[in-house]
Amino acid sequence: MSRSAWRAGTLAAVAAGGAGYWAGQDGVPVPALFEKARTELLHWAPHPAEKPTSPPAGATGPVVYYRDPDGKPTYASEPARTADGRAYRAVHAGEDVRFETNEPEIETPMQASSATAVAKRIRFYRNPMGLPDRSLTPKKDAMGMDYLPVYEGEDSDGGTVEISPGKLQRTGVRTEVAERRVLSMPVRAPGAIEEDERRVSVIAMRTDAFIEKVEGITTGDHVHKGQPLLRLFSPEMNAAAAQYLTGIGYEGARRRLENLGIPPEVIDEIERARKVPATITWSAPSDGVVVERNVSDGMRAKSGDTLFRLVDHSRVWAVADVSERDLAAVAEGQTATVRSRTFPARPFTGTVARIYPHLTIGTRTARLRIELLNPNGDLRPGMFADVEIATGAEKPVVAVPDDAVIDTGTRQVVLLDKGEGRFEPRSVRLGTRGDGYVEVRDGIAAGDRVVTSANFLIDAESNLKAALQGLSEPKPTQGIQAAAEGKAP
Structure with a gap:
């Protein structure tokens, strides 16, 4: 040979x-x-x-x-x-x-x-x-x-970019497969427990009256609907009751008794007994706790005076202050978890019932309320609470770890592992974040393998390579460039 x-x-x-x-x-x-x-x-x-x-x-x-x-x-x-x-x-x-x-x-x-x-x-x-x-x-x-x-x-x-196996091992490159998953991005905000405004009852006089007797009820006591609170005498109420008895069936007379605030069970008793009572017994209109008592035996109550104020604590509100930045991720109907400072290990679950329309100018926060069941009365108005609202996608989406995304300020990039030491930068469009992952709406698909560690080093090498290719093309020198391209010099 x-x-x-x-x-x-x-x-x-x-x-x-x-x-x-x-x-x-x-x-x-x-x-x-x-x-x-x-x-x-x-x-x-x-x-x-x-x-x-x-x-x-x-x-x-x-x-x-x-x-x-x-x-x-x-x-x-x-x-x-x-x-x-x-x-x-x-x-x-x-x-x-x-x-x-x-x-x-x-x-x-x-x-x-x-x-x-x-x-x-x-x-x-x-x-x-x-x-x-x-x-x-x-x-x-x-x-x-x-x-x-x-x-x-x-x-x-x-x-x-092509990287040798030895260099991959030295730089600690790690990859992970993009998968479809449900992302949960909790929004956390400070808050406080408040009473439900719809569960507040006020007992006030609509005419002048004299308090005959107050039951042994004090502030903080729990009362039940229909439980007697006091007995009073009112000349105007007695006159209306007498008129009602003389003209039984006269709708206007009964309406006058109702307008004076006389409880319905008292009106029914007047009609049944056909007798004007010497005093009228006033009872609790609903279950609740006495949070205010402004009445004593023998006192004169004027029209408009508040005698008792009752609040039902079986359902309360957690009012939280959410920052303006997180407000777009919150919506009514989302599930929220509330932990009071008193019971940090006991989560209370409720729903976002209302997002208030105005922001607090000084703090740039929006108030929202979460309705919570409180059957045992453990949550008390005034307690501080930590609120966590579950936001994010309800359906599985293509997601990658947060560390896989390189944010240049103008675009977001992930490095696609193409195997055999080859990596390709890929621009992506991101969505919601949560649980250490971010949604990728465009750019990669489920099953693609992306770099999660040392990606900045690979990206730097990729950018250098692109820059060198764009800036260091060989210059024509005495016809050599034309000859390399197969053209006559």
Whole structure:
């Protein structure tokens, strides 16, 4: 087998055995090893029986660069000569350097595969350290490292970043699959327990009266509906009762008794006994606790005076102050959990019944009330409470961890794990948040794997790569750029 055939077979073995994997203790990519092997083999001094071929007959491709006629790693962008006066060999666009020999060539399947790999046209050479420097000809950096070739079809996705397994392990990259889940974003606010305004009863006089006797009821006592509270005498009430008895069935007379505030059971007793009572017994209109008592035996009560004030505490309100920022997430009918400072381990569950229409100017908060059942009276008006309102989506949505989102200020980005160390930045449109996750309404789908740790490092590398591609395109120099693009200089 000829030396040129041996070289082609060796190139094919390197290309076929190393594609897509990493080799060497230093984590050097196989494309770099392949290029190094290819360079060394192509630079191998030809056998005396072999000689460099001239450009193919009828070749019209432009000259890309010039190389040493002996295969030494010396290149030039313009025609040049060696120290002994020999001209550099012109390398045309798309042309691979081959050597001819008098020995017959036998192409093997391995060589055919190599021919396909070698036939790929090199677009340019990039700096091995990722610096913003490209070259249309092979070269070395300041440390003597070979520039890496970028072939046609490679590096077409400007946003995809490739990271070696060793670097992935060192930076601690972690990923998680985007899944459909129900997000709950609780809104927390301070509040206080207040009495239900609809469960307050006031016993007041609508005419002048004299208090005959007050029952032994004091402030704080619990009373039941129909329980006697006091007895009183009122001349106007007696006159109305007498008129009602003289004209039984007269609707106007009964209406007058009702307008004076006489309890219905007292009016029914007057009609049944057909007798005007000397005193009228006043009873509790509903169950409740006596929170105010302004009456004593023998006193005179004037029209409009409040004698008793009763409050039913079986149902109370928790009034919370929600910040203006969180107000958009709160709606009437949502479930709320209330914990009083007195019973921090006992949650009371209710619903948001009303959001008040005005904000408090000084605190920029909106008041809302939650209705709570309080059968044992454990919640007392005036208690401080911590309110937590469950907001968020009721149906499962595509969600990723909060740490997976990179917020640039103008857009939100997640890094999609495409496997084999490849990552792609993907712009997303976000929705509600809760439980450490955020809804993704557009950009990715359920089942996609996203980066949740060290994503800022990968994003920085992606942005650097995009910047270098946009800012460091090789500049045309004496027709080389046009030649690389297959155009006449």
